[in-house]
Amino acid sequence: MGRRWWLQFPAALRQLTSVRLVACFGAGGILYLTPLVFHRAGLSASQVGLGLAMAALAGTLGRFASGALLDRGRPCGLPVLLAAACGIGGDALLLGAQQMGGYGLGQVLIGLAGGFYWPAVELAVPLCAAPEPSARGFALVRSADAAGVAAGTLTGALLAQAGLLRGIYLVDMAAVLLLAGLIWLRPLPRAPRAVLRPPGQAVQPVWGWLRPLLPLLLLSVVATAIPVLMQVALPLDLVRGGLERDAQPEAISALLIGLQLGLLVLLQWPVGQALARRPVAQGLGIGLVCFSLGTGLLALSALSEAGLGVVLLALFPLALGEAAFLPIATEAVVELTPAGHGGLAMALFSQCFALSALVAPVVTGMLLDSQRHGVVLWLLTSLCCAACLLLLPAISRRAHRA
Numbered sequence: 001m002g003r004r005w006w007l008q009f010p011a012a013l014r015q016l017t018s019v020r021l022v023a024c025f026g027a028g029g030i031l032y033l034t035p036l037v038f039h040r041a042g043l044s045a046s047q048v049g050l051g052l053a054m055a056a057l058a059g060t061l062g063r064f065a066s067g068a069l070l071d072r073g074r075p076c077g078l079p080v081l082l083a084a085a086c087g088i089g090g091d092a093l094l095l096g097a098q099q100m101g102g103y104g105l106g107q108v109l110i111g112l113a114g115g116f117y118w119p120a121v122e123l124a125v126p127l128c129a130a131p132e133p134s135a136r137g138f139a140l141v142r143s144a145d146a147a148g149v150a151a152g153t154l155t156g157a158l159l160a161q162a163g164l165l166r167g168i169y170l171v172d173m174a175a176v177l178l179l180a181g182l183i184w185l186r187p188l189p190r191a192p193r194a195v196l197r198p199p200g201q202a203v204q205p206v207w208g209w210l211r212p213l214l215p216l217l218l219l220s221v222v223a224t225a226i227p228v229l230m231q232v233a234l235p236l237d238l239v240r241g242g243l244e245r246d247a248q249p250e251a252i253s254a255l256l257i258g259l260q261l262g263l264l265v266l267l268q269w270p271v272g273q274a275l276a277r278r279p280v281a282q283g284l285g286i287g288l289v290c291f292s293l294g295t296g297l298l299a300l301s302a303l304s305e306a307g308l309g310v311v312l313l314a315l316f317p318l319a320l321g322e323a324a325f326l327p328i329a330t331e332a333v334v335e336l337t338p339a340g341h342g343g344l345a346m347a348l349f350s351q352c353f354a355l356s357a358l359v360a361p362v363v364t365g366m367l368l369d370s371q372r373h374g375v376v377l378w379l380l381t382s383l384c385c386a387a388c389l390l391l392l393p394a395i396s397r398r399a400h401r402a
Contacts, residue, residue, distance in 0.1 A: 028152020070346070091173045219388040287321045
């Protein structure tokens with residue numbers, strides 16, 4: 001039954017899904033455990049944060065370079081192979097780094113790898129999905145992403161338990177080599193100039209097609225901050241305690257993060273596939289409502305001695321929101337972008353993740369340090385997600401015309 005389900009998808013889409021599963025498995029441990037590695041190495045919190053910021057800035061350059069390559073008709077596999085080369089170099093540096101210099105350079109290479117990788121694998125989905133709808137393709141590959149990150153994070157946790165925390169970089173190196181082998185054996189498709197810019201069709205100036213995309217990019221910055229807050233703010237909020245909620249041990253925080261990732265794995269495919277049949281604005285709206293509800297519950301949890309139960313309750317709408325929003329937002333980029341600009345549009349969309357990763361931890365730290373609890377942080381986040389619903393009519397009108 002499982003094999004028959006898998007074989008219903010086009011071979012090219014199955015290939016891309018396998019590439020993304022392997023890539024996210026390798027990245028899972030690095031995303032969640034690199035700060036712990038270098039905290040143990042004696043770097044200060046400021047130095048660790050600076051390295052993460054360097055990675056985010058390098059990722060910006062990588063994203064726009066990847067988008068430029070794609071819009072010139074290069075194969076989608078080329079930026080992915082460039083990402084693999086940067087990733088291997090970054091892993092090798094981080095594996096042995098003990099000082100800020102090696103850590104910073106390693107983070108720059110890891111950031112470049114992510115920047116090259118994401119626009120290419122996102123743009124490849126509609127190219128690989130035909131004759132399936134691209135929205136269904138995004139649901140499938142996002143399911144692979146979620147499963148890979150969850151499995152990679154679990155593997156990293158097991159390595160940490162065994163006293164082999166830096167083994168996460170060896171795991172990622174092995175995954176990157178396997179990824180490169182998959183692309184070498186079966187290259188990802190090319191988006192030829194003849195497809196991106198049909199003969200006789202004028203190429204729109206950047207502002208002409210970018211302006212209708214701005215509402216989607218704005219709400220994406222807000223929505224993609226939610227996974228960052230789950231990684232950074234929720235553990236800190238739990239170990240500090242709320243107004244009435246007791247402080248929790250670190251093990252509880254780790255368990256809750258694992259539970260949320262597990263829920264995302266279970267929900268991603270059925271939710272993504274169901275929403276693939278609906279207009280993109282509906283899927284985006286469901287995601288924003290779930291984010292607003294979940295973060296509102298997190299704010300409420302601080303007001304009760306039984307607040308941990310409310311936190312557990314909040315995990316479901318947060319996972320549901322992530323499962324709804326991410327594949328549909330990427331499909332919306334495809335629908336809102338005219339021919340010839342897909343690479344740059346995906347680079348800009350991917351940059352929303354980088355901007356959230358850069359800004360959200362800073363705002364989180366300021367609010368938690370000033371308030372000593374997370375009520376204001378979660379309440380403001382809930383209100384921002386609700387306010388983004390006002391952007392949906394403009395997105396709906398533009399998607400309908402497209």
